[in-house]
Amino acid sequence: MIGKGGLGKSVIAGTLARIAAREGAQVLALDSDPLPGLRFSLGSGPEPAEPLLLQAVEQDATGRFGWRQGVTAVSAAQRFASTAPDGVRVLHCGKVAGDGSRAAAGATKAVWEVAHGIVDAPEFREWTLIGDLPAGARQTAEDWAPYAHTYLVVVQPTVQSALTARRVARLARQQSPDAAIAFVANRVTTKSDVPHIESWIGEPVFASLPVDEELATAERLGVAPIDHAPDSPAIEAMRRLAAALEAPATR
Ligand SMILES: Nc1ncnc2c1ncn2[C@@H]1O[C@H](COP(=O)(O)OP(=O)(O)OP(=O)(O)O)[C@@H](O)[C@H]1O
Numbered sequence: 001m002i003g004k005g006g007l008g009k010s011v012i013a014g015t016l017a018r019i020a021a022r023e024g025a026q027v028l029a030l031d032s033d034p035l036p037g038l039r040f041s042l043g044s045g046p047e048p049a050e051p052l053l054l055q056a057v058e059q060d061a062t063g064r065f066g067w068r069q070g071v072t073a074v075s076a077a078q079r080f081a082s083t084a085p086d087g088v089r090v091l092h093c094g095k096v097a098g099d100g101s102r103a104a105a106g107a108t109k110a111v112w113e114v115a116h117g118i119v120d121a122p123e124f125r126e127w128t129l130i131g132d133l134p135a136g137a138r139q140t141a142e143d144w145a146p147y148a149h150t151y152l153v154v155v156q157p158t159v160q161s162a163l164t165a166r167r168v169a170r171l172a173r174q175q176s177p178d179a180a181i182a183f184v185a186n187r188v189t190t191k192s193d194v195p196h197i198e199s200w201i202g203e204p205v206f207a208s209l210p211v212d213e214e215l216a217t218a219e220r221l222g223v224a225p226i227d228h229a230p231d232s233p234a235i236e237a238m239r240r241l242a243a244a245l246e247a248p249a250t251r
């Protein structure tokens, strides 16, 4: 899940994770954004004082973070994930109270290590991995989603957003030539929105989601959108998106 800020990446990532889990998949969500977007959309509960993943790492004399003795990417993913509704397992990097920027960097680094360390691990071969990257292109450029078969690039119907989406998609293609790129138009209000986006990005839009105030209401109430308004138009559209992603062309 990649794209510009505030577009709906976290809402879509969290909801797709919940939908996949309800359909019987074992889902691991990798949250590499210190902001709590994915926590809200999954409904994975209040943020702990510090990220669980911090327990998996330690700093060496030069200040670099690495796994604590005995910890591996696989064991960190198994031991330091928390459980969200529907059994979704999630690794949050989160933030740290007070002056925790250094420590938060440790948890973030751990997410990167897990993402790379579990790609070929037999323990996760059957799992569905869903990553929610923060806004912008930096993590895409740094290969934060080496497990991705498909990058969903979220784009809203503005020229600005479309240009960003195009740039992020280009980076993702450089980073992962074998991965599919699927543009998801979000906050669509009129029939012409999708054709406009397609003309701006020069590629087809894979799925579109309507603007849906229930999503914002869910966030205000602190409830996962899929729990607050399971039948709302945007959640229905995400179910269709999940089904389309299961189709062979995007796998
Ligand atoms: N289709 C939609 N209709 C109405 N509101 C939406 C829609 N999609 C997302 N939102 C709202 O927009 C806000 C931003 O969504 P979200 O946090 O998922 O974006 P993001 O891309 O993850 O942002 P960030 O870059 O800050 O992580 C949220 O309040 C969410 O409820």
Ligand SMILES: [Mg+2]
Binding pocket: 009, 010, 011, 033, 037, 038, 132, 133, 134, 135
């Ligand atoms: Mg987000």
